[in-house]
Structure formats: C-alpha cells, structure tokens
Amino acid sequence: METRKFYVVWAGRAPGIYDSWEECEQQVHNFPGARYKAFRSQTDATEAFRGDSDSEMYALRAIASHQAPQVNYDAFPEIRLDAIAVDAACAGNPGRMEYRGVWVATGEEIFRFGPVDNGTNNIGEFLALVHALALCKQRGWNFPIYSDSVTAQAWVRNRKAKTTLSDTPKTHKLLSLVRRAEAWLAANTYANPIIKWRTETWGEIPADFGRK
Numbered sequence: 001m002e003t004r005k006f007y008v009v010w011a012g013r014a015p016g017i018y019d020s021w022e023e024c025e026q027q028v029h030n031f032p033g034a035r036y037k038a039f040r041s042q043t044d045a046t047e048a049f050r051g052d053s054d055s056e057m058y059a060l061r062a063i064a065s066h067q068a069p070q071v072n073y074d075a076f077p078e079i080r081l082d083a084i085a086v087d088a089a090c091a092g093n094p095g096r097m098e099y100r101g102v103w104v105a106t107g108e109e110i111f112r113f114g115p116v117d118n119g120t121n122n123i124g125e126f127l128a129l130v131h132a133l134a135l136c137k138q139r140g141w142n143f144p145i146y147s148d149s150v151t152a153q154a155w156v157r158n159r160k161a162k163t164t165l166s167d168t169p170k171t172h173k174l175l176s177l178v179r180r181a182e183a184w185l186a187a188n189t190y191a192n193p194i195i196k197w198r199t200e201t202w203g204e205i206p207a208d209f210g211r212k
Helices: 021-028 042-050 055-064 121-139 150-158 172-187
Strands: 006-011 016-018 035-039 084-092 095-103 109-119 145-147 194-196
Touching (some): 016 042, 021 035, 035 042, 084 121, 109 172, 150 194
Antiparallel strands (some): 006 016, 006 035, 084 095, 095 109
C-alpha cells in the first residue's frame, strides 16, 4: 500500500500544504525558484510550512537567501515570493552605475547590466524596471516587480525619464538606452504590478548590491 504524503510548497504559484502530488505539481511546475518538499505526515508538513527550526528548514532558508539580503519572509507574509526585485547601485552622482533583477523567492539573479561610467542611481533604477517589464513581456510572465525607487516608478508610470543628466559624448550611449526604454514604454502595455519595496519595514530589497 502506498504511503500517503503531504507536500509543502514554500515558493510556488500558491504556497501551502497539499495532499497530492498532482496539486503540488500544479503550483511548482515551471515556476522560477520553486521550493517544495514531501512529508510523511500532515503534522510534519504543517510544522515545516510554519517554519519549524529543524536543520532541513535552515538549509532551505539558506538556499532562499543566497545572493540576497536577509529578509524574514515568515514575519512579512504580505511580501510576494513569486515576484522579481530590481535595484541599482551608483558610486557617485554621476558615477559608475549598474543594475540587476533577482527572484524574490531565491535571490537568484535574472539579469544584470553594467557597470558603466557617468550614470545615476535614478537612471539605473528606471532602466532596471523597464528591463524587467520587457523581459516579462517577452516571456509571458505576469509576476509582480518590486522596486524601492519612488522616482523610477514615477518615470515608468509617466513613460518619461526626467533625468537632469546632460547629453555629452561621455553620457550619450547611456542616454540612448534611456530613450530606448522610453520608446518601449510608449509602444507597449504590461500587466505586471509594480510594487514599492518597503525598506523601512522589510529591510533591504533582495536585489540590493549591499554596498551601503
């Protein structure tokens, strides 16, 4: 007789506990950064899902936090794990700028640009958001996108980057990317919610470069 199993989905389309592999598979199949495990009893599954502090859970959390700031997702269930987080870093203003996007659930890097000279943090945050939106559009993803930049979100919403960076031979290539991003926003629609990352409550955004 086959032993009944219970399946915990920590990161999937609908995190929770399932009593059949078929239901579990629906939540994790082709889901980026999916995290799940089978248990022999509902009690064990429930304890694991709630974050029981056994060694295996610690290992899973270590995987989830790889390349990402420590965020206590158990304490903040409102954070969407099936989401992308973007961030930029800039040494100087203008200065050497780069940006990237990661999966919130795992911290795994999805894309990275730079570093390039003569950039600004606002431009990096703006380009990161548009990069994430274009990638989602290309791949048919409707995942939410987190950003900690109010300015970049406003620029995306208005489809216009209101940068004060002057167009010079040194900045022309970067500003060409900005204009291309504006053109993409003007020509495309998107369904992805853009959500403000609440740094003051949740800590640093998972895509943070950790250079503060």
